[in-house]
Amino acid sequence: MGGALRSVELRSATRFFGRHVALYRCSLKLVAGEVVAVLGPNGAGKSTLAGLLATTLAPSEGEVLADTNRPLESSELRARVGWVSHESMLQRELTGREQLALIAGLYGVESERVAFWLERVRLTADADRAIGTYSRGMRQRLALARALLSEPELVLLDEPTTGLDAASREVLWELIGDLRAAGRIVVVITHDLDAPPELFTRAIVLSQGRLVADRSAPESLSALYAAALQRVTP
Amino acid sequence: MMSDKLSWMAVFASLAVLSALGAVFGYAPVEASMGIVQKIFYFHVSSALAAYTGFFLCCGASIYYLLKGDRRADVVARAGAEVGVLFCTFVLISGPLWARKAWGTWWTGEPRLMLTMVAALIFYAYVVVRSIGGRTEITRRICAALAILGVADIPLVHFAVQKWRGNHPRVLRNGGISDEMEVALTVAMLAVFSLFTTLVLLRIRVGMAEEKVERLHRLATARGNDIEDRRRSPLLENP
Amino acid sequence: MSVPHRTPTLLRQVWLLLQKDLRVEMRTGEVVATSLLFSAVLVSLFVFAGFSTRKAASEGAPGLLWMASAFVAVLVVTRTFEREREDGAVTALLLIPGASTALFFAKLAYNWLLLTLVQVVLLLLVGGVFSVDWFAHGFAVAGALLLGGFGLCAVGTTLAALLAAMRLREVIVPVVLFPLCVPLLISGAQASVAAIRGDSSAAWMVTIALFDLLFVGLGQWLFGLALEVAGGGEGDSE
Numbered sequence: 001m002g003g004a005l006r007s008v009e010l011r012s013a014t015r016f017f018g019r020h021v022a023l024y025r026c027s028l029k030l031v032a033g034e035v036v037a038v039l040g041p042n043g044a045g046k047s048t049l050a051g052l053l054a055t056t057l058a059p060s061e062g063e064v065l066a067d068t069n070r071p072l073e074s075s076e077l078r079a080r081v082g083w084v085s086h087e088s089m090l091q092r093e094l095t096g097r098e099q100l101a102l103i104a105g106l107y108g109v110e111s112e113r114v115a116f117w118l119e120r121v122r123l124t125a126d127a128d129r130a131i132g133t134y135s136r137g138m139r140q141r142l143a144l145a146r147a148l149l150s151e152p153e154l155v156l157l158d159e160p161t162t163g164l165d166a167a168s169r170e171v172l173w174e175l176i177g178d179l180r181a182a183g184r185i186v187v188v189i190t191h192d193l194d195a196p197p198e199l200f201t202r203a204i205v206l207s208q209g210r211l212v213a214d215r216s217a218p219e220s221l222s223a224l225y226a227a228a229l230q231r232v233t234p
Numbered sequence: 235m236m237s238d239k240l241s242w243m244a245v246f247a248s249l250a251v252l253s254a255l256g257a258v259f260g261y262a263p264v265e266a267s268m269g270i271v272q273k274i275f276y277f278h279v280s281s282a283l284a285a286y287t288g289f290f291l292c293c294g295a296s297i298y299y300l301l302k303g304d305r306r307a308d309v310v311a312r313a314g315a316e317v318g319v320l321f322c323t324f325v326l327i328s329g330p331l332w333a334r335k336a337w338g339t340w341w342t343g344e345p346r347l348m349l350t351m352v353a354a355l356i357f358y359a360y361v362v363v364r365s366i367g368g369r370t371e372i373t374r375r376i377c378a379a380l381a382i383l384g385v386a387d388i389p390l391v392h393f394a395v396q397k398w399r400g401n402h403p404r405v406l407r408n409g410g411i412s413d414e415m416e417v418a419l420t421v422a423m424l425a426v427f428s429l430f431t432t433l434v435l436l437r438i439r440v441g442m443a444e445e446k447v448e449r450l451h452r453l454a455t456a457r458g459n460d461i462e463d464r465r466r467s468p469l470l471e472n473p
Numbered sequence: 474m475s476v477p478h479r480t481p482t483l484l485r486q487v488w489l490l491l492q493k494d495l496r497v498e499m500r501t502g503e504v505v506a507t508s509l510l511f512s513a514v515l516v517s518l519f520v521f522a523g524f525s526t527r528k529a530a531s532e533g534a535p536g537l538l539w540m541a542s543a544f545v546a547v548l549v550v551t552r553t554f555e556r557e558r559e560d561g562a563v564t565a566l567l568l569i570p571g572a573s574t575a576l577f578f579a580k581l582a583y584n585w586l587l588l589t590l591v592q593v594v595l596l597l598l599v600g601g602v603f604s605v606d607w608f609a610h611g612f613a614v615a616g617a618l619l620l621g622g623f624g625l626c627a628v629g630t631t632l633a634a635l636l637a638a639m640r641l642r643e644v645i646v647p648v649v650l651f652p653l654c655v656p657l658l659i660s661g662a663q664a665s666v667a668a669i670r671g672d673s674s675a676a677w678m679v680t681i682a683l684f685d686l687l688f689v690g691l692g693q694w695l696f697g698l699a700l701e702v703a704g705g706g707e708g709d710s711e
Binding site for chain 2: 628631635636638639640641645648649651652653655656659660663676677680683684687688691695698699
Binding site: 054056078079081083085087088089090091092093094098102103105106107108146147150 | 481490493496497500556557561566569
C-alpha cells in the first residue's frame with residue numbers, strides 16, 4: 001500500500017435513485033485528523049454520503065477523489081475504508097471471534113489483532129458465542145471492531161451509538177479519540193445531538209440532499225442543527 | 235426531426251409488408267405437397283432471423299452498458315430484447331403449424347425449433363425480470379447479464395441439439411425452391427426486417443423519452459432546492 | 474499503530490470463505506437436510522408417476538437423474554446469499570480487496586460440494602428404483618454428473634448473486650437457470666445413455682466441459698458487477 005491517506009474529497013457529487021435526488025452537488029473536502037459529525041433529518045442523504053465515501057455507491061454526477069487526484073473507487077483505496085453502517089454487516093451464525101478472524105484473514109491482518117480488538121470493545125468474555133445471541137449493543141461494538149480491524153484510514157460510522165449503553169458509548173468516544181490522534185479521517189453520522197461536541201473538529205448538516213451547514217469546531221451540535229434546519233424550512 | 239424519419243420508416247414498413255403479402259400469396263406458386271400452409275415458410279424464416287438479430291443486438295448493447303454504464307445502451311438492449319421476443323413468439327407459433335402439415339405432428343425434435351424455444355425462454359425471462367425489477371440500476375445490470383449469458387448459451391444449445399437430433403431424417407431442407415419462391419422470400423425478408431427496424435426504433439424512442447422524463451423530474455426537484463441554497467450560505471463556513 | 478497487511482492469495486481467501494460456509498452448515502445442517510429430503514421425495518414422485526414400471530425404464534433413468542439434479546441445484550443455489558444478506562455481511566466482504574472474486578469461487582465450490590453430496594444419494598435412489606447398475610457402465614454416468622453439476626452451480630451461483638435482491642427470486646432463478654442449462658441436460662443425459670448402451674460418451678463430456686469453462690468465466694465477471702450494486706446495501710429505490 002502507498003502512503004497514508006491525506007484527504008478525501010467530494011466534488012459536486014450528486015446521486016440519484018431513479019427520480020429521487022438523494023444527494024445534490026455536494027462538495028466537501030475531509031483531511032487527515034478530522035472528525036466530522038454529519039447531522040440531518042431522515043432522508044437527508046447522510047447514508048448516501050457514506051455509501052459514496054465507502055465507494056459501494058458511485059456518484060451519478062461529480063467525483064469522489066482521494067488525495068485530491070486519485071479516484072477513491074480503486075480497490076487499493078477501498079481497502080482503506082472502515083464502515084459501520086445501519087446494518088451490522090455481521091453473520092449471525094458465526095461467533096464473534098470467528099467473524100473477526102474471517103475478516104482479518106481476508107484482509108491479511110495478523111490474527112493476534114483479533115484478540116486485541118475483542119478486548120478493546122470488551123467482548124472477550126462473549127467471543128465464543130454466536131452473534132445471533134448478542135444484544136444490540138454487543139453487536140454494534142463487534143461491528144466497530146470489524147470495521148477498525150484492518151486499521152482503515154477513512155472511518156465511516158453511521159449511527160454508531162445505536163443500542164449502546166452509557167459504558168459502551170464511552171468506549172466509542174475513546175476509540176474516536178484514538179483515531180483522531182492517529183491522524184485518520186473519521187466521519188460520524190449521528191442523530192445523537194448530545195454527543196460531546198469537543199470530540200468533533202467539524203460538523204456538517206445535510207437536508208434534502210444538500211449541504212446546508214458546515215462549521216469547524218462546533219460548540220454545540222444541537223444549536224448548529226437547529227440553526228441549519230431553520231433556514232431550510234422557515 | 236427523428237419522428238418524421240420514423241414515420242416514413244413506418245410507412246415504408248407497411249408498404250413492404252403489403253407487397254410481401256402480395257408476393258407470397260399472389261406471385262409465388264402454391265407448393266405441391268404442403269399446399270397453402272407452405273406460405274408460412276416465408277414469414278417464419280425471416281421472423282426467426284429478425285428474432286436472433288434482436289437478441290444479438292440486445293447482447294451487444296448489454297456488454298456496452300456494463301462496460302461503459304451508458305443508459306442509452308440499456309434502452310437499445312431493452313428494445314432489441316422486447317422486439318426479438320415478439321418475432322420469436324411468431325416463430326414458435328408458425329413452426330408447429332408447419333410441422334403439423336409437413337410431418338403430421340405439432341412438435342418434433344427439429345433442432346432449430348428447439349434452439350429457438352430455448353432462446354425464447356431466456357428472453358421471456360429477461361422481459362419478466364425487467365417488469366418485476368422496475369426502473370432501477372440493479373435491474374438494468376441483472377438484465378444485461380442475463381442477455382450476455384443467454385446469447386453465450388446459444389452456440390452451445392445449437393451444438394448439443396444438433397448432435398442429439400442432427401441425424402434425424404426429418405430435417406427441414408430449403409433446397410429445391412423455385413425462382414418465384416425465392417423472390418417472394420426476399421420480399422418477405424425485406425418486409426419483416428423493415429418492420430423489425432421500425433419497432434426497435436420506436437421502442438428506443440419510448441425508452442429515451444422515459445429516460446428524459448426521469449431526468450426532468452430530478453432537475454425539477456433540484457431546481458426547487460437551488461432557490462433555498464441562496465438563503466443558507468452564512469452557515470457554510472468551509473468553502 | 475499501523476499494522477502491515479500481507480495481502481492474502483486468492484486461494485487463501487477462497488479457502489477462508491469456504492471454511493466459514495462449511496462450518497455454518499455443519500452447525501445448522503439446514504441445507505443438506507432439506508436437500509436430501511427433497512431428493513427422496515422427488516424420486517418417490519417418479520415412482521408414483523409410473524416412470525419406474527415402464528418397459529424401457531432404464532433408458533429414461535438418466536434423464537430423470539439429471540432433472541432431479543437440476544431441481545436440487547435450484548434449491549441449493551437460491552440460498553447461496555441468504556445468510557450473508559440478512560445483516561449486510563456481504564457489504565463488509567466487498568470492501569476487502571479481491572474478496573468478490575474469492576467469494577464467487579468459494580460459493581461455487583460450496584454449492585458444488587453440497588450438490589455432489591446430494592447427487593450421490595440421488596444416484597443410489599434412482600439406481601435402486603429403476604434397477605440400473607450405474608457402475609456396470611464405467612464411471613461415465615458419475616463423471617458426467619460431477620462435471621455437469623459444476624456447470625449447474627457455476628450458472629446458479631452467478632444467478633443467485635444477480636437475483637439476490639430480486640422479488641420473486643425463488644421463481645425467477647429456476648426460470649432462468651433451466652433454459653440456460655439445456656445444453657448440460659442434453660449432454661449429461663446423452664452421455665449416460667451412451668454409456669449404458671456401451672457407446673463412447675467422450676464428445677458429450679467435452680460439451681459439458683466447454684459449458685463449464687464458458688460459464689465459470691462469464692460468471693466470475695458478471696458476479697463482481699452484480700454484487701457491486703446489489704451488495705451496496707442502499708438498494709436502488711423507485
